[in-house]
Amino acid sequence: MMQLLTHVIRVFVAVTFIFSGFVKLVDPLGSAYKFEEYFGADVLNLEFLSPFALQFSILLILAEIMLGVMLLVGFKSKITVWSLFFISLLFLFLTWYSAYYDKVTDCGCFGDAITLTPWETFYKNVILIVLILVLLLRMYDIQPILSDSFAQRVSLISLLVFVGIVIYVLRYLPIIDFRAYAVGKSIPEGMLIPEDAEKPVYEDTWVYNVNGEDRTFTTEEKPWSIEGATFVDRKTRTLVEGYVPPIHDFTMERDGEDITDLLMAKEKLMLIVAYNLSMTSDKGMIKIKELADRAMESGYSVYCFSASTQEDYEKLKSEYKLDFDLLFCDETTLKTIIRSNPGVVTLNKGVITGKWSWRRAEKITFK
Known part of the structure; x- marks a missing residue:
């Protein structure tokens, strides 16, 4: 009976790590952005690690998915299970920190495929830790599938395939897009809030100085009505998040004017998205220039879409x-x-019809 239970746990843990690793493997930059948040000054204060967020992300993703595969096929079971235990402890700490201190509200443990709250993620990791502890106690039940050589070959081939996927998606784009901006999605529809959507609930805590002493009050206590009380601070805590639309921070501003509605009505719109113009490559901008000229000849309205300043763009505009x-x-x-x-x-008309890396610019055709 215990042997059967061990096998069930083994498969469950392995599949969980493989799935979790795969949804991040197809989009390693998404995980890198999450690590940049964790390394930030207001979270773990490890900003010196931010330049290595992508490398750290890739290593952790490969470790996660490979440990899942190795557990499933029974390759190096002792090293595998202990490694799973320690990597789960790392995840447990990060998710506890996120939940307890309300930092990095979406840890990205399942990439963009499944969104969990920090506490949901933490409890998920607690369950995994318990299951892995069972595997540690029943290590002798974890045997290779078919043979050691078969388990070794499957593990090696899997590693080569996974590394190949990482190289491809970093060079081009994620092979599976779980985000609200995937091809076929409507941006205006993604911004809508249903009339019956759950409303957010907040709790205010007020700090007033009364008779020379700072005291904390609830809104119901109406501290502003206390004679001689002086306002010091107000803190707001979210009790219920409420409904958040898939797309909630999308704006298109030109010279300080929001023209989102105007552009979302266009049938032929091309956006050259560059979050940081100083990080674009010369080769990339040369290709983009050629593409933009072809697009405008085909009747497209073309815009550069960036978080950089107008001054930065004018330099780039003049150069290319x-x-x-x-x-x-x-x-x-x-x-x-x-x-x-x-x-x-x-x-x-607001529906995304195509997405490409600049490396594919010459392959884009227009009807």
Whole structure:
């Protein structure tokens, strides 16, 4: 009976790690952005690690998915299970920290495929730790499938395939897009809030100085009505998040004017998305220039979509003889829209019809 239970746990843990690793493997930049948040000054205060967020992300993703495969086929079971235990402890700490201190509200443990709250993620990791502890106690029941050599070959082939996927998606775009900006999605529809949507609930805590002493009050206590009380501070805590639309930080600003509605009505719109213009490559901008010229000849309205300043864009515009204007948007939103910098997005009345890395610019055709 215990042997059967061990096998069930083994398969469950293995599949969980393989799934979790795969949804991040197809979009490693998404995980890198999450690690940048964790390394930030207001979270773990490890900003010196931020430049290595992508490398750290890739290593952790490969470790996660490979440990899942190795557990499933029974390769190096002792090393595998102990490694799973320690990597789960790391995840447990990060998710506890996120939940307890309300930092990095979406840890990205399942990439963009499944969104969990910090506490849901923490409890998920607690369950995994318990199951892995069972596997540690029943290590002798974890035997290779068919043979040691078969388990070794499957593990090696899997590693080569996974590394190949990482190289491909970093060079081009994620092979599966779980985000709200995937091809076929409507941006205007993604911004809508249903009339019957759950409303957010907040709790205010007030700090007033009364008779020379700072005291904390609830809203119901109406501290502002206390004679002689002086306002010091107010803190707001979210009790219920409420409904958050899939797309909630999308704006298209030109010279300080929001022209989102105007552009979302266009049938032929091309956005050259570059969250940071200083990080674009010369080769990339040369290709983008050629693509933009072809697009405008085909009747497309073309804009650069960036979080950089107008001054930065004017330098780039002059250098590459660009014939289109700049639109401003939040950097995080731009990174979510497309993982390439620059990347190309085409839209028809707000519906995304195509997404490409700049490396594929010459392959884009227009009807």
